[in-house]
Amino acid sequence: MRRIIAEDPNWSLDIVPSLSNLCLQCLVNKFEEKPIFEELTPTQKDYIQERLSTSLPLHVTANLVSDGVYWKRCCQQRWDLCDVSHYDHSWKRMFFERHLENIIELFIPDVTESSTVVKMVPLCKKYVKRLDISQLLPPIKEPQRGGGEDEDEEEGSDLVIDDEYDIPRVDHFDFGILLDKLTNLEELHLVYRVKQCGMNFEWEMFEMTDRDCESLGKALKSCKTLKLFRLHQSHVNDKKCRLLVKYLLDHPSLTELDFSHNVISDAGARGLGKLLNRTKLETLNVCDNNISGPGAKAVAHALSKNSSLLSLNFHLNRLKDEGGQAICKALLKNTTLRHLHLGGSEVTWHTAVALSKVLVVNNTLKSINLSCNTLGEVGGKALEEAMCHNSSVTECDIRLTDADEQSVSSINQVVWTNQSLEHKKKAQEK
Known part of the structure; x- marks a missing residue:
């Protein structure tokens, strides 16, 4: 019998898969049963990664399939933002x-x-x-069993005991x-x-x-x-803060600690002060807590002896001038701190005057934030005069402090000059 085969104008030998590709596709299909990957060439590995099923068990792929297209496909299939x-x-x-x-x-x-x-x-x-x-x-809390009033009264004492002792591990x-x-x-x-x-x-x-x-x-x-x-x-309160600090003392690698947006007060801050001298902390963030003057003084005492801390954030605490002045006094001895944030910490011109004394002699501080405090004209003038003698501060935020506009303008001018000097210095180092 004769057969008539319709001619396909798009057919060519190029669309016939090579024997090597057929073998690789076989490896893809049988990968879970017999995973072979390391023995392949880079090109062959790419072929495998592009075709492997993303639903393969992790114990098969985790330590075998290298970083690449396969894991990209797994991520993009599972999460929208990658x-x-x-x-x-x-x-x-x-x-x-x-x-x-x-x-x-x-x-x-x-x-x-x-x-x-x-x-x-x-x-x-x-x-x-x-x-x-x-x-x-x-x-998951188990629902309480319903009952009449008499039953509730009879079992009342038992419920109290259960609440006290029958607790999850x-x-x-x-x-x-x-x-x-x-x-x-x-x-x-x-x-x-x-x-x-x-x-x-x-x-x-x-x-x-x-x-x-x-x-x-x-x-x-x-x-x-x-x-x-x-x-x-x-x-996190004082008790929990101090308990965590106890376990973090002398930690061999910890360099950044962030306890922001909690309810830590002075007792917890005293624990953090101890931690400063028993670790290699470079960044301490206690933003938005309840730390006041005594707690800040404890941290300041540790700061005066510390040689590793680079950034200290007391934003949105209640330091007042007692705490603010203590921090400034410590900076007369400290020569490593670069970033200080005292914004919204209820300090006044007294702290600004204390900080101005630091700026005259300290060449380490790079950024200062005193925003949202009541510094007034006296505080603004003190900072203005001090900044004229400073060449290291490249950021100084004194917004919403009631400082005189002329003082703010003069401080900003010095900051811009210091920034230009810093950029030139970095360019020369390159």
């Missing part, structure tokens, strides 16, 4: 950091198995350098099972809160408990590579 520049341009790092963050944020104590987190460690510990945890779920996720195993972790950002809680809102959802604090402190101590620790908006 800015790889925040992850040192590593798609693999982005995937494992965000994947581990998601597991922790959805972890329910006494419901989720700890093994869910622990089994991820061998797969991700090489790639996780930063964890940004924006939610920590508390245990850990109120939130226990970081003790994880941090010591993440050998490359450098940054940890935590917020104790529940997102989208709706009508189930309770204040307890937005603060860490004493047990949380104890377990977190031990975990931080065990994480020897940690450089930055941020715990904010979590209702």
Whole structure:
């Protein structure tokens, strides 16, 4: 019999896959059963990465498939926003950091198995350098049994006992099972809160408990590579602050500590003062707390002896002149601090006068923020006269301080001159 085959004008030998590509496609199809990757050439690896299924188990791909197109596809399929520049341009790092963050944020104590987190460690510990945890779920409360009034009265005493003793082992996720195993972790950002809680809102959802604090402190101590620790908006009080400080003393790598937007007052600040001389801290941020004069004096006492701190942020505290002047007095001895933020700290012209004495002799400070304080004309004049003798300050914010406009203009002119000198100096160094 004769057959008539329609001629395809688009057909050519170019559309016939090569034998090597057919073999590579076979590897793609059987990758979970027999993963072969390291033996391939770079071109062949690219071919595999472009075609591998993103639903493959992580225990197959995590330590085998190198950073590249495959992990980019995994990220873009899972998340809408994928800015790889925040992850040192590593798609693999982005995937494992965000994947581990998601597991922790959805972890329910006494419901989720700890093994869910622990089994991820061998797969991700090489790639996780930063964890940004924006939610920590508390245990699920069991509904109370209904009953009549007599039953309620009879069981009232038992309920009180249960509240006191029958409590969960850990109120939130226990970081003790994880941090010591993440050998490359450098940054940890935590917020104790529940997102989208709706009508189930309770204040307890937005603060860490004493047990949380104890377990977190031990975990931080065990994480020897940690450089930055941020715990904010979590209702951290003096007791919790001092407990965390106890575990952070003599930490070998911690350089930045952020306790902003909490309720730390003077007792906690005294603990932070002790920490300054028992670590290598370069940045301390206690913005928006309840620290007043005595607490600032404790930090100032430590600052006068400190040789590592580069940035100190007391923004939105209640230092008043007692605390502000103490900080300025310490800067007469300190020769390392570069950035000082006293904005909105209820200081007046007395602190401005004290700071003016520092600016005449200190050549280390680069930026000063005194905004939203009542410095008045006297404070503005004092700073103006001092800045005429200073060549290091390249930022000076005195907005909303009631300072004289002429003084503000003169200070800004000196700042611009210092900035120009700084730029020329950097250009010559290059």
